Amino acid sequence: MNQISASGAVKEGNGAGPVWTTITACHFCVKDMYNPGSTYKVPVPAAGTIYSYWKSLALEISGTYTTVDNIKIYTDGGGFGAGITVKVGDETIVTGSYVQATGTEGETGVEMVANHGGISASTDFFTYNSGAVKSVTGSMASNETLKSSHVVLQMEVTSAASAGDLTDETITWRWDET
Amino acid sequence: MLTWIAEYKNKEIIQQYDKANGNKKERPFSKVEQEKLKSFTLLDNITRIKYTVDLSGDKKLIYRKRNYLNTKGEKWTNYILGWEDESGKHLNFITSARNVILTDNFELM
Numbered sequence: 578m579n580q581i582s583a584s585g586a587v588k589e590g591n592g593a594g595p596v597w598t599t600i601t602a603c604h605f606c607v608k609d610m611y612n613p614g615s616t617y618k619v620p621v622p623a624a625g626t627i628y629s630y631w632k633s634l635a636l637e638i639s640g641t642y643t644t645v646d647n648i649k650i651y652t653d654g655g656g657f658g659a660g661i662t663v664k665v666g667d668e669t670i671v672t673g674s675y676v677q678a679t680g681t682e683g684e685t686g687v688e689m690v691a692n693h694g695g696i697s698a699s700t701d702f703f704t705y706n707s708g709a710v711k712s713v714t715g716s717m718a719s720n721e722t723l724k725s726s727h728v729v730l731q732m733e734v735t736s737a738a739s740a741g742d743l744t745d746e747t748i749t750w751r752w753d754e755t
Numbered sequence: 756m757l758t759w760i761a762e763y764k765n766k767e768i769i770q771q772y773d774k775a776n777g778n779k780k781e782r783p784f785s786k787v788e789q790e791k792l793k794s795f796t797l798l799d800n801i802t803r804i805k806y807t808v809d810l811s812g813d814k815k816l817i818y819r820k821r822n823y824l825n826t827k828g829e830k831w832t833n834y835i836l837g838w839e840d841e842s843g844k845h846l847n848f849i850t851s852a853r854n855v856i857l858t859d860n861f862e863l864m
Binding site for chain 1: 820821822823824825826827828830
């Protein structure tokens with residue numbers, strides 16, 4: 578067998594286009610942007626639920642390889658604590674069916690199941706871990722630089738949450754290469 | 756019956772297995788592995804192992820390079836040698852630990 582090597586990068590889609598940007602952290606916020614810094618933080622409501630703008634994340638494969646398939650995503654199984662949930666859309670979305678995140682900037686996003694045409698239901702993202710991974714559709718061949726389907730993530734915050742910056746949690750992508 | 760030689764780039768992993776088993780030079784095998792494995796032999800500098808397995812009823816031998824990337828910026832690879840059963844389900848035979856490499860130059864004999 579020949580030595581083979583594919584490399585992966587995580588891409589976040591933003592804007593109507595969209596523009597896919599390589600990211601090293603998924604930063605939930607209340608604006609359609611990939612790197613909000615300390616701006617557009619998701620507020621803690623007095624009552625009800627605030628939604629972050631949803632995140633569209635894909636795995637892009639490049640390099641030298643024959644095939645890439647069996648793409649999975651999972652978390653460290655932790656969570657952000659009381660009043661904070663991260664949901665993942667049950668469907669993974671092909672690039673052509675991307676839907677831009679919307680809402681009221683600085684206040685709240687719109688909920689993804691009701692507003693993203695490709696998402697019929699969602700699941701607590703932290704129920705996916707190394708022993709229970711989520712499948713992502715898509716496969717690549719012939720050394721091309723291609724993106725997988727993308728997952729849609731959204732943070733939900735209720736009044737039970739405490740204000741302040743959160744400790745990082747870990748998302749892992751996994752794929753098989755032949 | 757199928758025999759192949761797998762060469763490990765990192766012999767320490769095998770030595771660790773040996774130590775864990777009282778230096779019997781036996782690797783711990785999973786139940787599925789035990790069902791299929793007929794014999795194995797440590798070769799020369801113990802970075803190569805000769806395997807003989809019974810694959811009757813199974814579809815084909817598979818080799819996987821499984822890559823990982825996380826939001827901590829960590830990347831690693833596991834190497835998996837296994838087979839598919841009649842339903843197409845992948846059954847692992849050998850799975851290396853994180854960052855321990857099973858080379859892709861194993862030989863079917």
